[in-house]
Each structure stands twice: as C-alpha cells, then as structure tokens.
Amino acid sequence: MSEAAPADAFTRGMRSGNTAAAGARGVLLHRPRLYDLFVELALIGREPSFRRQVLDLAAPRPGEAMLDVGCGTGSLALLAREAVGATGVICGVDASAEMISWARQKARRIGVEADFRRAAAQALPYPDASFDVVLSTLMLHRLPKRARTQLAAEARRVVKPGGRVLVVDFAEESRRKGLRRHLRHRQGLVAWQEIPALLEGAGLSVVASGPLGIQTVHFALAAVRSSS
Numbered sequence: 001m002s003e004a005a006p007a008d009a010f011t012r013g014m015r016s017g018n019t020a021a022a023g024a025r026g027v028l029l030h031r032p033r034l035y036d037l038f039v040e041l042a043l044i045g046r047e048p049s050f051r052r053q054v055l056d057l058a059a060p061r062p063g064e065a066m067l068d069v070g071c072g073t074g075s076l077a078l079l080a081r082e083a084v085g086a087t088g089v090i091c092g093v094d095a096s097a098e099m100i101s102w103a104r105q106k107a108r109r110i111g112v113e114a115d116f117r118r119a120a121a122q123a124l125p126y127p128d129a130s131f132d133v134v135l136s137t138l139m140l141h142r143l144p145k146r147a148r149t150q151l152a153a154e155a156r157r158v159v160k161p162g163g164r165v166l167v168v169d170f171a172e173e174s175r176r177k178g179l180r181r182h183l184r185h186r187q188g189l190v191a192w193q194e195i196p197a198l199l200e201g202a203g204l205s206v207v208a209s210g211p212l213g214i215q216t217v218h219f220a221l222a223a224v225r226s227s228s
C-alpha cells in the first residue's frame with residue numbers, strides 16, 4: 001500500500017520525480033524560493049528566533065560536526081556554522097535536488113562553508129558515528145509512518161557516542177482517537193508524543209521534550225545511551 005502524503009503548493013509542478021534522491025519516502029519540496037518566502041510569512045518575522053531556539057537546543061559547539069536531515073534550503077545549517085566555527089563541519093541532506101541546489105547557492109552567496117547533498121533520510125550517505133549533532137526540523141510531518149522510523153534509525157546510526165539527536169516538528173495532541181485521528185495522521189500530522197517515542201524506539205535516550213512556544217511546534221532532544 002502506498003504511504004505517499006498529499007501534494008501541496010510546494011510540490012505541485014515537480015518534474016517527474018527524477019530530481020529526487022533514490023529511495024526517498026515522503027513529500028519532497030521542489031520550490032525553494034517559494035518555501036523560503038512561505039516560512040518567512042508563516043512565522044511572521046519569527047523565523048530567526050525560531051532557528052536560534054532550535055540551535056540552542058542542539059547546542060552545537062566549536063569543532064563539532066552537525067548534520068541537518070531534510071535541510072530544505074539550508075537556513076538552519078548555515079546558521080549553525082558560527083557555533084561550530086572554522087574547525088567544525090556542517091552537512092545538510094535533502095532528497096530534493098532543487099532544495100539542495102538552492103542551499104548551495106545560498107551558502108556561496110553568504111560565504112558560509114557547508115556540504116549539502118541530495119540524499120534520502122532513509123539512507124544517509126555517511127558512515128556510522130559521523131556526527132556530534134544530528135537534527136531534523138519540520139520534516140517528520142512530510143514522511144509516512146515507516147519512513148519516520150527509518151529516519152530515527154539512520155539518525156541513531158550516524159550520531160557519535162555522546163552525541164545528540166534533535167527532532168522538531170509541528171505536532172498535535174494525540175488524545176483524538178479512532179478513524180479521524182488515523183486519517184489526519186495519514187495526511188502528515190504528527191502526534192507530539194510520537195517524537196520522543198520515535199527516538200526512544202531507535203535506541204536513544206530522550207533528555208528533553210515539549211512545545212517550543214511557536215505555533216504547534218514540539219521538539220524532542222535525545223542522547224546516545226552510554227551503554228550502547
């Protein structure tokens with residue numbers, strides 16, 4: 001059974017899917033300029049503080065390696081460069097060629113070094129234990145259920161011992177039960193309890209979770225269990 005989520009303004013007009021990374025499951029975005037504009041308008045001037053809040057939670061430090069999964073146009077990854085400094089590494093992956101191309105252009109334009117690659121969240125192109133910080137922002141709701149589990153497993157695989165994984169997304173209370181909730185979930189909604197559960201299920205220890213204070217955005221921050 002197909003688990004594809006519905007198309008929207010950003011996905012309409014996509015070119016036959018051949019710009020997507022192999023194996024990607026989820027709704028890819030192909031209109032980077034429109035997406036950046038949408039985020040700016042939707043957050044009504046609060047995008048910089050939203051991005052800062054996310055980075056404060058992940059707390060990248062000088063010299064660390066950070067990966068943004070489903071990085072879109074790269075806004076968060078580029079902002080993180082300052083925190084990791086010249087000795088740190090910033091990587092971003094997105095399954096959409098258009099988003100990656102735009103992220104690279106943005107990096108060149110502002111003179112920030114970052115490695116953006118087209119890749120599926122379900123098959124990250126990095127060896128085990130490559131990153132101190134792995135994060136994913138506003139992406140989970142774009143994935144069907146099984147792909148969410150795969151994302152968490154891949155994040156767990158590429159994070160170093162002692163590293164952390166942060167997932168941030170729009171989420172709702174999961175009190176609503178039954179068919180209605182099931183249908184809403186199939187349309188891409190995330191129940192907020194699902195975010196920490198996903199990370200725990202991947203073998204990570206959730207150290208903090210809750211609302212971010214912006215719209216319905218929730219987060220879960222996890223660390224690699226010391227025994228693993």
Ligand SMILES: C[S@@+](CC[C@H](N)C(=O)[O-])C[C@H]1O[C@@H](n2cnc3c(N)ncnc32)[C@H](O)[C@@H]1O
Nearest residue numbers: 025026028029070071072094095096120121137
């Ligand atoms: C709503 S955007 C969020 C972008 C960015 N993280 C942000 O905070 O602005 C979700 C992104 O996930 C990407 N995406 C969806 N499914 C994916 C998959 N299976 N693998 C990698 N990227 C995917 C889309 O192409 C899109 O750029």
